[in-house]
Amino acid sequence: MDSISSRQQLAASKRWVVKIGSALLTDNGRGVNRAAIQNWAGQISALRRQGIEVLLVSSGAVAAGMDRLGWRKRPESIHQLQAAAAVGQSHLVQVYEHAFGQFDCRTAQILLDHDDLSNRTRYLNARSTIKTLLSLGAVPIINENDTVVTDEIRFGDNDTLGALVANLVEADVLLILTDADGLFTQDPRDNPAAELVREATATDPRLVTMAGGSRSGLGRGGMATKVRAAQLAARSGARTLIVGGSADSVIERVAAGEDLGTLLLPEADRLTARKRWLAGQLQVRGKLVLDTGAERALREQGKSLLPVGVAGLEGRFYRGELVSCVNGAGEEIARGLVNYDSTEAVKICGQPSDRIVELLGYRDDDELIHRDNLILL
Ligand SMILES: Nc1ncnc2c1ncn2[C@@H]1O[C@H](COP(=O)(O)OP(=O)(O)O)[C@@H](O)[C@H]1O
Ligand SMILES: N[C@@H](CCC(=O)OP(=O)(O)O)C(=O)O
Numbered sequence: 399m400d401s402i403s404s405r406q407q408l409a410a411s412k413r414w415v416v417k418i419g420s421a422l423l424t425d426n427g428r429g430v431n432r433a434a435i436q437n438w439a440g441q442i443s444a445l446r447r448q449g450i451e452v453l454l455v456s457s458g459a460v461a462a463g464m465d466r467l468g469w470r471k472r473p474e475s476i477h478q479l480q481a482a483a484a485v486g487q488s489h490l491v492q493v494y495e496h497a498f499g500q501f502d503c504r505t506a507q508i509l510l511d512h513d514d515l516s517n518r519t520r521y522l523n524a525r526s527t528i529k530t531l532l533s534l535g536a537v538p539i540i541n542e543n544d545t546v547v548t549d550e551i552r553f554g555d556n557d558t559l560g561a562l563v564a565n566l567v568e569a570d571v572l573l574i575l576t577d578a579d580g581l582f583t584q585d586p587r588d589n590p591a592a593e594l595v596r597e598a599t600a601t602d603p604r605l606v607t608m609a610g611g612s613r614s615g616l617g618r619g620g621m622a623t624k625v626r627a628a629q630l631a632a633r634s635g636a637r638t639l640i641v642g643g644s645a646d647s648v649i650e651r652v653a654a655g656e657d658l659g660t661l662l663l664p665e666a667d668r669l670t671a672r673k674r675w676l677a678g679q680l681q682v683r684g685k686l687v688l689d690t691g692a693e694r695a696l697r698e699q700g701k702s703l704l705p706v707g708v709a710g711l712e713g714r715f716y717r718g719e720l721v722s723c724v725n726g727a728g729e730e731i732a733r734g735l736v737n738y739d740s741t742e743a744v745k746i747c748g749q750p751s752d753r754i755v756e757l758l759g760y761r762d763d764d765e766l767i768h769r770d771n772l773i774l775l
Contacts, residue, residue: 404597404663408637409655411570413451413532415636416442417560417627421577421612422643423458423490429465430458430490434644436497438575441649442537443501450653451532453567455540455560456494462486476548483544494539504536509543512553515562518718522735525566526762532567555619561630561638568770572631573652574624575643580659581621585610600628600638600662625662632664635671682733684713684721684740686747686766693725696732696774702765703734703772705754708747715740723767732774734767 418438425431442452460479463486464472473479491507498505508528514520531538540563542553553559557574564572582592588610598605605628609621621640628638639652641659652658664671688696692707703723715721716739723732736743738758743766745757751764 404637404661405655405657408571408639408661409653411637412449413453413567413569414445414571414573414653415453415455415560415564415567415569416573416575416649417455417556418457418643419556419574419576420457420461422575423456424461424465430462430493432493432497435493436500438643438649439494439497439503440501441647443498443503444650445653446503446535446537448653453528453532453538453540453563453569454494455556455563456490457541457556458490459483459487459541459544462490480545487541487544490541491539498537504534506531506536506538508538508540509545510540510559510563511543511547515566518735519716521566522718522737528563528567555623557619557623557627558630561627561636564631564636565634568634569631569636572627572636572638573649574627574638574640575648576624576640577642577644578621578640579642579645580640581605581609581625581662583608585621595660596657597661597663599665600625600632601665605662628662632662633671635664635667637664638662681720682722683715683719684711684736686711686721686723686736686743688723688725688731690726693731696723696772700769702769703732703767704751704764705743705746705766706748706750708743708766711740711743711747713740715743717762721767723772730775732767732772734772736767737763737765 422434423431445452460482463482463484466485466489467482469482495505510524514524528538542556542559560572560574578586579594581595583595584592586592605625609625611622612620624640631638639659639661641648641652645658648658686708687710689707689709692703695701695707696703715736717737718735720733721736722730723734724730738746742758746754749757754761
């Protein structure tokens with residue numbers, strides 16, 4: 399893929415995760431940089447007006463809390479770090495809310511931990527809530543729930559969190575804003591002659607040898623976690639951009655296709671990557687037998703699977719698990735993540751979706767499997 403076409407494709411993409419690191423946000427530790435946040439908020443609001451959905455993964459809670467508490471050095475004790483995160487996070491979100499408010503844009507705070515993304519039910523719930531927020535025009539502001547997580551369940555750095563969020567919402571782009579102008583062949587602080595990598599495949603093994611750790615004492619991962627994040631994001635087909643966040647109008651410029659920073663691309667095209675990712679990560683827990691109308695709707699019209707088209711089911715499964723869809727002859731035609739437990743699915747199969755509330759007492763989704771979560775075989 400040549401550089402011009404891949405940059406131009408960025409301009410056409412519709413859902414972005416923007417990750418902003420601690421060093422940038424806190425102006426190298428000197429409190430929350432309100433002017434910079436105001437500026438990014440203006441640019442993100444402009445993207446929203448162009449029809450691009452944006453989720454923000456923001457670091458800076460610990461650094462902002464340290465500043466508010468008057469601490470000069472990052473504490474060693476986990477409880478002090480967590481206390482700093484609690485003080486800093488509420489301040490950070492307040493600054494974001496004010497900044498986006500200037501552009502008539504709503505924000506929503508979301509704090510995630512590892513369980514939210516590894517437990518299928520919580521994963522789907524987080525995904526539905528975030529997608530609802532996007533449809534309401536709000537910008538979700540996401541951070542790790544630092545105040546309660548323990549080391550064993552920590553994402554560790556927000557580059558990884560940004561990539562997992564990109565997987566969660568099937569973002570087209572993960573834009574990592576940092577204090578370097580992109581990925582260089584070597585840390586430019588060690589070697590000023592190092593060259594900027596403009597474009598590469600995320601899985602290129604040479605990238606790992608180029609990327610070093612963080613020096614600021616504020617950021618956690620340096621370039622190493624950014625390269626790994628690009629590899630994770632690529633699994634669901636997202637492209638990753640690593641760009642210097644203090645350049646003028648940086649978000650709008652990369653969204654317009656300008657050649658800034660480093661672009662790391664997935665190997666496969668987006669849909670293929672996403673389907674591979676879905677297919678590869680889960681075990682099949684049950685089987686849905688479709689009637690001919692449902693088989694046609696899935697195969698020929700690319701539709702979601704509604705309960706009305708399911709004639710029967712086998713196995714015990716829970717919301718969010720992978721099930722196989724077979725036709726009347728027993729041939730497997732698709733696999734997908736199911737929206738209801740088997741005990742609920744058995745009550746609603748063969749029924750129209752407007753009867754779900756009457757049959758179950760509530761309704762999470764109209765579809766048994768949404769087409770975004772369905773792989774045709
Ligand atoms: N090959 C490299 N190219 C560019 N920067 C690098 C490289 N290797 C290490 N770094 C360091 O990574 C830092 C950015 O990561 P980090 O401090 O974790 O920032 P953030 O807070 O934005 O996540 C840069 O300031 C730079 O010193
Ligand atoms: N959740 C932490 C983020 C730590 C982190 O990953 O920082 P960074 O490497 O600057 O993105 C905080 O808000 O302080």
